[in-house]
C-alpha cells in the first residue's frame with residue numbers, strides 16, 4: 462500500500478473544484494453522479510471522493526489515489542470509478558484531466574446506438590482536439606455499462622490499443638460521458654463540446670430528423 466503523504470497543490474485542487482461546480486451547475490452531474498480527476502504525476506491523481514454533491518464540491522472532497530487505485534489516505538473513499546480514470550492516465554501520458562458526466566443527452570443517446578455515435582456537419586466538432594472542420598465525421602465509442610469498473614477499464618484499454626478510441630471522450634451506455642484533456646481547461650472544453658453535440662443530436666432525433 463502506497464501511504465506516502467502527498468501535499469495537494471492548492472491551485473490544482475481549486476481548478477478541479479471550479480470545473481466540477483461549473484459542470485454541476487449545468488445539471489450534467491445530478492444526484493452525486495459523475496467523478497472528476499487531475500493528474501499529479503506519473504503515478505498519482507487527485508480525484509473526487511465517492512458520493513459527494515458535485516454542485517457544491519469543496520477542495521476537502523478531493524483525495525489522492527495512485528494508479529493502482531489505492532487511496533493515499535486509507536480513511537477516505539475514492540470514487541467508485543477511479544479505475545477508469547487511472548486507466549486513461551496510464552494509456553496516455555499526455556492526459557492531464559478526466560471528467561465524467563451524467564447528462565440526460567449523453568445518457569439517452571448512448572442507449573440509442575450500438576458501438577458508436579457518429580457526429581457530422583457541426584461547427585462545434587472543432588471544440589474537440591484534432592478536429593478542424595464540420596465536414597469530418599467524429600465517431601465516439603460506446604461501451605456497455607458494467608458495475609465491474611476494472612473490467613470496463615480493461616475493455617477501454619482493449620479498444621484503445623486497437624486504435625478504436627480516437628476522440629478525447631467515450632460514452633458508457635445508459636450511464637454517461639468520460640472526456641479528457643491535457644489540462645483542466647482542455648478537458649472542460651471537450652465536455653462542453655460533447656454535451657452540446659449530444660444535445661443537438663438528441664433534439665434532432667426528437668424532431669424526427671435533421672432540421673435542415
Ligand SMILES: CSC[C@@H](O)[C@@H](O)C(=O)COP(=O)(O)O
Pocket residue numbers: 491492493494495496509510511512513539540541542561563
Ligand atoms: C448516483 S449513481 C452514480 C454512480 O454509480 C457513479 O456512476 C458515479 O458517477 C459517481 O460515483 P462516485 O463513487 O461518487 O464517483
Ligand SMILES: [Zn+2]
Pocket residue numbers: 494495496542561563636637
Ligand atoms: Zn458514473
